[in-house]
Amino acid sequence: MSQFQDLIAYFEDSGLADSIRENDVLFPLIESVHVVAICLVVGSILVLDLRLLGLASIHRPVSRLTAAILPVTWGAFAVAATSGFLLFISNATKYLANGYFVAKIFLICAAGLNMIIFHGISAKDLPQWEKEPSPPLRARLAGALSILLWIAVVACGRWIGFTMQELSQ
């Protein structure tokens, strides 16, 4: 545990973290990039989730849609994670003490786990149903769960701004 705290302190005390804290423009700038990236992550994943629910893109085979959309999602996720990390290190101790921040991290992990479980276990028979407008129940459940998790991620993200005293809303 103390090794973890050392690592956090190392990042929080770095010159980079200091610049983000002290510079008036840097924090909002990184935050804006974070918002743009999160919006694209959530929006692009929603396209897949709605397909799994049989509500949109129903004439596209699931694997073709996944292959087209995931590069967009992962690209945006890389930007969101990097910008999020930079925001985090500027006030790491305070973020870690914030319940909404911790919940957000766990929810993102849960969304990732949901995706891995769906791809690994549920979707082995994908070729058999991927052209059907309405996928089987387990695929619809994975899609619905993903939507709920990402809504919760965004809500937690917004709530962090209202529960960290020194940050602007």
Next chain:
Amino acid sequence: MDAALSEFSKWLAATSLSHTIQTVGWIIPTLQTIHILSVAVVFSSAVLVDFRILRLFERDVPLPQVTRRFLPTIWPVLLILLLTGSLLIIGEPRRSLLNSTFYLKMALLVVAILLTAVLQGSIASSSASWEKDRSRRTAGKVTAGKILARILATASLLVWCGILFAGRWIAYTQAG
């Protein structure tokens, strides 16, 4: 103008609806969460169509089909944005109405709506020529129409990003 807006903000802030939004702690973050989720839908729809025009997404699907799948979603979701945005303004009138960043965001929004409508309309009306885009023989040909579409798509990407940046910046430029 500023004095009139200031008076209007004061009046708005004194309404009972504004009072409720101000005093019930969960309302503003909830409205902001719905607002940003709606932004995610509108932004991603526009971006995916722009990416398709720039040949970065679903190149194997004719553009009119991609447009028909994504762009119509934008219009009803814009109404949710209008509603949640209006309630946020009623709750904290000075935050936006006396803030030049807010007007920049609205100006960019008008441009984005026009760009999206033009793209949606022109792609739908020249659907046949875009459908041909798929065949190998014509796929490589870059016509004037395609160049124009790519310019509009790039502009759309930049303007939508500008809207999101301005939206975040409202929090940092609000009047005291």
